Amino acid sequence: MVPWLSEHYGNPHSGHSLGVESHQAMGQAVCQIAQLLNAPVDSVVMTSGATESNNLAIRGMCLHPRQKRRHIVTVTTEHPAVLDVFADLQSSGFRVTHVPVQQSGSANAGIVDLQKLEEAIDDDTALVSVMWANNEIGAIAPMTEIAGLCHDRGALLHSDATQAVGRISVDMIDVDIDLLSATAHKLYGPKGTGLLIVGNSNRRVRLNPQIVGGGQQSGIRSGTMNPAGIIGMATAMQLCNDGMQVHNDRVAQLRDQIWNTLNSQIEGLQLNGPDFDRERRLPGNLNLALPAIEGQAWMSAVPEIAFSSGSACSAAHSAPSHVLTALGIDESRARRSARFGVGRFNQVQDIQTACEMLVDGHSKLLALAH
Template sequence: MIYLDHHATTPCDPRVVEAMLPYLTQHFGNPHSDSHEAGREVRRAIDQSIDSMAAILNAPRESVVITSGATESINLAIRGVLMHPRCKRHQVVVCETEHPAVLEVADDLSKQLSAGGQPIEIIRVGVHPHDHPSAGQVDLVQLRAAVNNQTALVSIMWANNEIGSVAPIKTIAEITHEAGALLHCDATQAVGRLPVDALASDVDLLTASAHKFYGPKSTGFLVVGNGNRRVRLRPQIVGGGQQRGLRGGTLNPASIVAMATALRIAIDEMESDTSRILTLRELLWGRLHESIDGLQLNGANWHDDSSVRLPGNLNVRLRDVEGEAWMAATPEVAFSSGSACSSTEALPSHVLLAMGLTESEARRSVRFGVGRFNTADEINSAADQLIASHQKLVG
């Protein structure tokens, strides 16, 4: 199996596994037991891990809240702001291409009342269409028009998980703060792949998941405040009072040490990883494009400016075959259709539809995500298989 689905998840780096193992066996104390050294030594390891992550993210150390991953962080950020008793505003602005973890929280909130007793209103802003140079990026004119003195929170992702588009976060933060609102940024696909600086970008709430940067699954964090303004959150998980009451429950030392190790490696090796992954994506795109008639790129073209798109991301559209059929015909390559699975029904990607593609075009699209451990041999072998299976399908 050649794994080319690194936006879905990444394997744990062996160095990460090595760092976390002692915290499952030797150092097993409860980090919240401070009456003995078994607990205190584990607490110190957690504190060092949080210090290290905060320094990398340029965020105050007390702003890092450990969660079970991006979905929980997003829930805490969005519900937490809107449900805080002192939140007087009732609107949330999101982008149409957000991950379902954001869109579904927003939809759920739209059935509830704000702390001030008004129905919560969700405003969705669009993105630039597929033939625009900034295809898939949030439309800042629409954003400016949507944000006002009733907006409590804007939630816009740093980098899109399907088409890899990278948002102009600093400008989004300026627009948000001019209206006196807070900015939550789902940086799940960006952390570990791009330099993410909470203070320089002026993001108020920042979400990440360790398994997207070669750490373990079900582990993540939420940065709550960058030191520039006060962020009030109503906790979503209570009981035990851990993490200053913001998120109850015993911390998992092994996964926190692992997440910090994974982030440190990602930062130290970002330059070399990025340049290798860019070369491999180019190889994959070049091979498929030259051999598959009518193959189109979905999303921004990176050839003039590689910063517009996540380094390993490739999303392509076939002229004549559905993505699901291509995947089924290429079982030795792991890649995904641009669709999100909702129960039993595979829906066309809401991201591609938001960019103006038709349902049929969206169904003929697939996503590849090249990662740290892929090699040129693997990319060539995957391309051979993909070209051959496509050829078989078109007859």
Template sequence: MELHHDAVIYMDNNATTRIAPEVLEAMMPFLADYYGNPSSMHTFGGQVGQAVERARTQVANLLGAEPGEITFTSCGTESDSTAILSALQTFPEKRHIVTTRVEHPAVKNLCENLDRLTGHKHRVTRLKVDAEGMLDLDEYEEALTEDTAIVSVMWANNETGVIFPIARMAKMARERGILFHTDAVQAVGKVPISLRDLDVDFLSLSGHKLHAPKGVGVLYVRRGTMFVPFLTGGHQEKGRRGGTENVASIIALGKACDLAAERMEDENTRVRALRDKLEAGLLATVPRSMRNGHKTERLPNTSNVSFEFVEGEAILLHMNRHNICASSGSACTSGSLEPSHVLRAMGVPFTAAHGSIRFSLSSYNTEAEVDFVLAKMPGIIESLRQMSPFWKGN
């Protein structure tokens, strides 16, 4: 199989990120030389255990948490499932969950299958979003009841980058004795997080979204929060998650968290400026284009733009010709026949939902890349519109 990586303009960082060279360097010894089991009695294994603990501290530092509150998992999805199912088992008499209409499938599909997974009937409230992708906190407050076991609301949306008011929402849940989980897979490393100042009980993150490898995640569990493991087995992770640790990736994630802390400012200044330049340029040069998602309450790296009357997959494949990588919320790219549930929840009309493109940047992007994309996009959209039976000119 022929593989390509040269000169790729990678603007799909909400899908996955490149492993930072520093991260790769940190993890390599644990793939090559230090292969001992962290649980072993001998020094050869034990030293690996110490490295895992150091990584735990690095993760805790980025989140403003204690190392004891960090459990390593295999991915964001596992963390989400663990948190929600743990809460339901902690409060078996409570049969209500509050979530949103724009969650990642890791939470959305779990909530749709709870009855089958738990053997009990559950009521799920899916909070609406407005045209800019924002929640209505009055609706949220009304949704919280004595029967509510857990609230699960993403910190930032993967498709639009819209950020939810997690601090306030977690506080409102805590005041009513309801557990609060946030899928922060897209937020960690992009916005500052200090869990010791928040009322969040569970938080999920995924390594490969912040320049660590795929296959490692974290579940933060606030100290004192009742917890029921998802994977029961050995005593790894203090019995919170059975299964031998994915050591090299855990070391990598620790290093990636250090880097993320260092780059947080760059992400929120330079990367944000690049994103803003890209977005403003697209909206100015392509007629009938629009931003999806709130302009300011948003991750600094994400821009979701709809180009009306053209279809996302066709746009992506034309971009692919120029080695530009991005994503689309169109039906054809998802493998289903429907466009993105996030854009539909926001009320984005079909004319625009099928033609949405998500650009997600990272600190590795440059202004030259943004300029290149800006030079190519108007022509791509124009050529597809010339072909579209719905395009009647500007």
């Protein structure tokens, strides 16, 4: 990214040689992104991140003047960047259905209930939005089946694939998704760069622009594009894609190491979310409930370890995680929960050290409580 912030600083939309140079490099990066997702190159819209992409996908599709259907469907465990857009559209007259997920205690806990989803989609359904993988519990949605259910009723499918891109295979042809959001900072790329794929080779999708102005990106998303961010995102996606399976095997082993170590030393731990199985759960995700201590207190007792008691995005709210409560987990257990994300740069020794500190912090809190 650095050369595109320093010596090659041309505005990619300018016709002079500096601009053309930026435009060409950025164009190559967009092609690389399209190839990695198996999407047509002209379907890629670059944004500031997944929040913007979700807003553009959902609002843009629903508010297009040729869109006549007035019902939209999503899932209870979605990120606020989807749920809040649905709430907004509901207040402007759209009928909204929130489909439940399978409940805690089942191997599929947190995975959307396909029967309820099928029942929810009707002939007035414009759009269904289902996240590919959940940010708190790592639950992976059966996207192929979901795409079939939507298209059978003439509805389009959007997926917030923020947690899936770069971690598991995401292919716009294999799965036939109409709109797909992702962000660079979840795959070791820069913050402030994201993408929306609009349509695929099977279907065209019309969007009403949400940001108007200079007409860049065919008028779908105006504003000067960010060559350094886009080149950074493409490179990060390529690196994540290369050797993904090998990294996932390693990351899953490290995640299991955390669970097994903590479970052997803290009595009464409970696992939140689906079973550890590649089809059901992201390999690096762990979400667990302590028997007696709140996740927030555990975090404060072990500040050296970067884990969280909810999602980073909702950590500012004091309410228990809406994802955990949607699984039927009660408020007390939700508050006693903590989430760990293993990264591809973690080593066995890091995990061992982290577990020792976590067990130690937990013991101190227990001693204080008694």
